[in-house]
Amino acid sequence: MAVINFKEKLIxxxxxxxxxxxxxxxxxxxxxxxxxxxxxSGRPASRLITIDTRGDRTLFFDFFPVELGKIYGMxxxxxxxxxxxxxVYNTTRKLVLxxxxxxxxxxxxxxxxxxxxxxxxxNLKENLAHYNLKIEDIPLVFxxxxxDLEDEGLVLLDIETLEDDLNKExxxxxxxxxxxxxxxxxxxxxxxxxxxxxxxxxxxxLSEQIVKVAGG
Amino acid sequence: xxxxxxxxxxxxxxxxxxxxxxxxxxxxxxxTDMAGNxxxxxxxxxxxxxxxxxxxxxxFAATKEIARLIGEDEFSLLFHRGQKENIHFTRxxxxxxxxxxxxxxVSLGLLRIKIEGIKKEIQKILGE
Numbered sequence: 001m002a003v004i005n006f007k008e009k010l011i012x013x014x015x016x017x018x019x020x021x022x023x024x025x026x027x028x029x030x031x032x033x034x035x036x037x038x039x040x041s042g043r044p045a046s047r048l049i050t051i052d053t054r055g056d057r058t059l060f061f062d063f064f065p066v067e068l069g070k071i072y073g074m075x076x077x078x079x080x081x082x083x084x085x086x087x088v089y090n091t092t093r094k095l096v097l098x099x100x101x102x103x104x105x106x107x108x109x110x111x112x113x114x115x116x117x118x119x120x121x122x123n124l125k126e127n128l129a130h131y132n133l134k135i136e137d138i139p140l141v142f143x144x145x146x147x148d149l150e151d152e153g154l155v156l157l158d159i160e161t162l163e164d165d166l167n168k169e170x171x172x173x174x175x176x177x178x179x180x181x182x183x184x185x186x187x188x189x190x191x192x193x194x195x196x197x198x199x200x201x202x203x204x205x206l207s208e209q210i211v212k213v214a215g216g
Numbered sequence: 217x218x219x220x221x222x223x224x225x226x227x228x229x230x231x232x233x234x235x236x237x238x239x240x241x242x243x244x245x246x247x248t249d250m251a252g253n254x255x256x257x258x259x260x261x262x263x264x265x266x267x268x269x270x271x272x273x274x275x276f277a278a279t280k281e282i283a284r285l286i287g288e289d290e291f292s293l294l295f296h297r298g299q300k301e302n303i304h305f306t307r308x309x310x311x312x313x314x315x316x317x318x319x320x321x322v323s324l325g326l327l328r329i330k331i332e333g334i335k336k337e338i339q340k341i342l343g344e
Contacts, residue, residue, distance in 0.1 A: 001311070002218040003253040007226035012253045047267055051274075060278070063252075063270050079252065079270070095277040099251020203218060 001099035019106035020116035021085030027179035102139040102196030139195035148178035233258035240330030241322035
């Protein structure tokens with residue numbers, strides 16, 4: 001659920017990083033956050049909020065806002081969230097999806113996690129349905145993460161298999177990536193931001209037209 | 217449903233939030249949607265309003281789930297008491313949450329009456 005504020009000239013949207021446990025959702029956010037901090041050096045940046053357990057698992061969510069320039073004279077603010085990946089945290093995962101405008105699905109390229117990817121995507125569909133949303137209707141980008149492990153000699157699921165398992169019907173944009181090295185992390189973000197903002201603006205234009213038509 | 221806030225709407229909402237500060241003794245007030253998007257705010261101080269909105273919406277949602285687990289629809293009073301600052305959460309409608317910060321010497325009862333008083337007005341403005 002985006003907020004369009006004409007007084008502050010601000011469009012706010014919510015993007016959620018979803019995927020199985022330990023697939024690298026938090027690593028994506030931390031990489032983006034660190035890079036932006038370096039860029040802003042000296043200026044105070046927004047805080048990165050993490051609610052995690054004593055290990056490195058996300059308990060509720062990680063969050064921070066990113067300002068992405070202007071469109072139609074309005075500032076764009078993207079609220080980035082991750083969800084907990086572990087199956088047991090489904091209640092909180094569902095809560096984080098409330099009001100989501102766009103989703104990045106971070107899949108794990110390790111062969112042992114193939115089934116976990118499939119189950120997590122199914123879980124995403126079910127949790128979106130809870131808010132009367134269909135996965136086909138929501139801006140979505142896939143990220144095939146951990147590609148750097150290939151350099152260490154590990155055999156990974158090939159891109160075709162990942163596409164076939166998860167993206168065969170959805171045909172959403174996708175990126176091979178390494179969140180830990182930053183490979184395609186910003187490309188993923190740019191793509192989902194672009195899709196989400198245009199979807200919000202399209203919905204807004206449509207509702208304005210409806211109001212005009214209804215108003216005669 | 218996205219929330220569209222015209223300038224006039226934001227001005228009206230801010231006036232109501234100011235009223236809570238001037239007449240109810242609140243020190244800081246903000247409105248957020250249940251997704252954690254900040255709608256508007258009023259009050260002095262260097263508070264990170266974006267983070268406050270996000271965490272409050274999450275806290276509210278989690279507390280509601282706790283209520284459901286023990287067979288309640290929701291808790292009628294959501295309030296944390298601190299040494300220097302208290303915080304009170306009010307559900308304005310199913311999609312909107314109001315967060316009020318106030319000093320420990322301010323009467324919670326009086327504040328709640330004031331909040332009830334402006335709740336309907338906020339609903340009306342957002343429903344326009």
